[in-house]
Amino acid sequence: MAYEVVIGLEVHAQLLTESKMFCGCGTKFGAAPNTQTCPVCLGLPGVLPVINRKAVEFAIRTGLALNCTVAPMNRFARKNYFYPDLPKGYQISQYELPICEHGWLEIGQNGTSKRVRIRRAHLEEDAGKNLHTGIAGASHVDLNRAGTPLLEIVTEPDLRSPDEAVAYLKKLRDMLVSLEVCDGNMEEGSLRCEPNLSLRAVGAKDFGTKVELKNINSFKFVKAAMEYEIKRQTKVLDEGGKIMQETRLWDQDKGETVVMRSKEEANDYRYFPDPDLVPLQITTEMVEEARKSLPELSEAKHKRFKEKYGLPDYDTGVLTASKALADYYESCVTLFPHPKTVSNWVTGAVLHQLNVNNAGTEELAGPETPVTPDRLVSLLKMVDNGEVSGPIAKAVLEEMFNTGKSAAEIIKAKGLVQVSDEGALEKIIDEVMAKNPQQVAQYRSGKEAVFGFFVGQVMKESGGKANPAKVNELLKRKLAG
Ligand SMILES: [Zn+2]
Numbered sequence: 065m066a067y068e069v070v071i072g073l074e075v076h077a078q079l080l081t082e083s084k085m086f087c088g089c090g091t092k093f094g095a096a097p098n099t100q101t102c103p104v105c106l107g108l109p110g111v112l113p114v115i116n117r118k119a120v121e122f123a124i125r126t127g128l129a130l131n132c133t134v135a136p137m138n139r140f141a142r143k144n145y146f147y148p149d150l151p152k153g154y155q156i157s158q159y160e161l162p163i164c165e166h167g168w169l170e171i172g173q174n175g176t177s178k179r180v181r182i183r184r185a186h187l188e189e190d191a192g193k194n195l196h197t198g199i200a201g202a203s204h205v206d207l208n209r210a211g212t213p214l215l216e217i218v219t220e221p222d223l224r225s226p227d228e229a230v231a232y233l234k235k236l237r238d239m240l241v242s243l244e245v246c247d248g249n250m251e252e253g254s255l256r257c258e259p260n261l262s263l264r265a266v267g268a269k270d271f272g273t274k275v276e277l278k279n280i281n282s283f284k285f286v287k288a289a290m291e292y293e294i295k296r297q298t299k300v301l302d303e304g305g306k307i308m309q310e311t312r313l314w315d316q317d318k319g320e321t322v323v324m325r326s327k328e329e330a331n332d333y334r335y336f337p338d339p340d341l342v343p344l345q346i347t348t349e350m351v352e353e354a355r356k357s358l359p360e361l362s363e364a365k366h367k368r369f370k371e372k373y374g375l376p377d378y379d380t381g382v383l384t385a386s387k388a389l390a391d392y393y394e395s396c397v398t399l400f401p402h403p404k405t406v407s408n409w410v411t412g413a414v415l416h417q418l419n420v421n422n423a424g425t426e427e428l429a430g431p432e433t434p435v436t437p438d439r440l441v442s443l444l445k446m447v448d449n450g451e452v453s454g455p456i457a458k459a460v461l462e463e464m465f466n467t468g469k470s471a472a473e474i475i476k477a478k479g480l481v482q483v484s485d486e487g488a489l490e491k492i493i494d495e496v497m498a499k500n501p502q503q504v505a506q507y508r509s510g511k512e513a514v515f516g517f518f519v520g521q522v523m524k525e526s527g528g529k530a531n532p533a534k535v536n537e538l539l540k541r542k543l544a545g
Contacts, residue, residue, distance in 0.1 A: 067263040071223035077215045077246040078254040079122045084211035085189040086113030093252050097206040105211035107151030119213040122245040123187050124354040127164030130182050134351050138163045139343045143333045148205050149192035159335040162186035171231045180232050181220040188214050226290040230283050242387035250281045257286050263297045273307040280314050289314035373403035382411045386425040395437035413458050417465045434468040443471035453482045456528050484531040493542050496521045507543050
C-alpha cells in the first residue's frame with residue numbers, strides 16, 4: 065500500500081533576552097550550575113513573577129514575520145506537572161489565548177514554493193536541567209535554565225516529507241536569527257524541534273494516528289528520526305497492525321526511535337490561568353513599533369536581489385536563503401561590482417568550502433572567518449586581471465579556508481601565478497605538438513575535436529597555470545600550421 069506522510073512541527077526557540085521570562089536572572093549559556101537563579105525561578109513560596117517586556121516584543125516581532133495575528137489580549141496559564149527540574153510544580157505557558165496565531169511561512173522557491181501554516185506561537189518559560197552524571201549514580205539539578213523565555217511555534221500538519229520539514233526548520237531558524245530574537249544554536253539547545261508524524265493511505269481524507277518525537281537538536285537527527293518513523297509505521301501498517309499514539313525519543317546511537325510514553329500515560333496538565341499574572345494587553349502601538357523593527361525578510365530580499373543585481377532566480381534563492389550569506393555577498397559586490405561573477409563564486413566555491421568544513425553560512429560573518437569579503441575580492445581581482453586562472457583560484461580559495469592565509473601569499477608561495485607570456489606558452493605548445501604528431505595530423509585533416517585534447521595537454525604541462533584564453537589563441541595559430 066502507498067502512504068502519504070503527514071508532518072507537523074513544534075519548535076521551541078529560546079529568546080535572546082538578557083534576563084529570564086519572569087525574573088531578573090541572566091540567561092547566558094554555560095554558567096556554573098545554579099548561579100543564575102533567584103527566589104522566583106527557584107519557585108520559592110511568596111514570590112511574584114513579572115513579565116519580561118523584551119520577550120513580549122520578540123514574540124510580536126516573530127509573529128509579524130510569520131504573518132500571524134497578534135492577539136490584543138492574551139493570557140499566561142499554568143501547566144501543571146511534577147519533575148525535579150521544575151521547582152514550582154508547574155510551568156508558566158500560554159494555553160487558550162496565545163500571543164500569535166494563524167500565520168504562515170513560505171518554503172521553497174521558484175514555482176515550487178509552499179505555504180506552511182502556523183497554528184500558533186506562544187510564550188512560555190523553560191524548565192531546568194537534570195544532570196545524570198553525579199558520583200555513584202546520583203543526579204543533580206541545574207536551574208540556570210529554569211525560567212528562560214521560549215517561544216513555541218506550532219505548524220498545522222502541512223508538511224509531507226522529512227525534506228520539506230527540514231526546509232521549514234532551516235527557513236524558520238534563519239528567520240529567527242535575522243530577526244535577532246534567537247541565536248539559532250541547536251547544539252546549545254536554543255532551538256529544539258518536536259515533529260509529529262503520521263501516515264495515511266494516499267488519497268485518504270482522515271489523518272492517521274500520530275506519533276510525537278521529542279526534543280531533537282540537529283537538522284540531521286530530525287531528518288533521520290522522521291525517516292526511521294516512516295519506515296517503522298509503514299511496516300506496522302503493512303502487517304495489519306495499528307499505530308499507537310505515543311511520544312518517542314530518537315536514539316542516535318541505535319539509529320532508531322524508542323517509546324517514551326504512551327497516550328495512557330500522557331499528562332493531564334490541568335491548565336488554568338495563572339492568578340499571579342494579569343492578562344497581557346498588546347496595544348496597537350506595540351505592534352506598530354515591532355513592525356518598524358522588522359529587518360528585510362527573505363522574500364523582499366529575493367525581489368531586491370533580482371532587481372538590483374540582475375541575478376537569476378537560482379542565485380537569488382541561494383543567496384537570500386541565509387542572512388549571513390546575503391550580507392556577505394553584498395559586501396563583496398560593493399568591493400567588486402560584478403554581481404554575477406561574485407554570485408558564481410559565493411554560491412559555488414565559497415558554499416562548497418563551508419560544506420566541506422561542516423560550517424554554517426554565519427561563519428562568514430564571524431571575526432575569525434578566513435575568507436572575509438576583502439580577501440575573497442582580492443582573489444577575484446587576480447582572476448579578473450589574469451594573474452591566476454579560474455581553476456587554480458578555486459584551489460587557492462580552499463587553501464585560504466584551510467590556512468587563513470591571503471590569496472596573494474598562497475599564490476606567491478606556491479608559484480601559482482598564471483602564465484600568460486607568449487614565449488613560455490609557445491614553448492610548451494611546441495613540445496606537446498612534437499610529442500603528438502598523430503593528433504596534429506588528425507586536426508589538420510579536419511578532425512577539430514582533437515583541439516580539446518591539445519588544450520588539456522598544454523594545461524597539464526603548465527601545471528594548470530597557463531592562461532586558457534591565451535592557450536586557445538596560440539594553439540589555433542600553431543595547429544593551423
Ligand atoms: Zn530568577
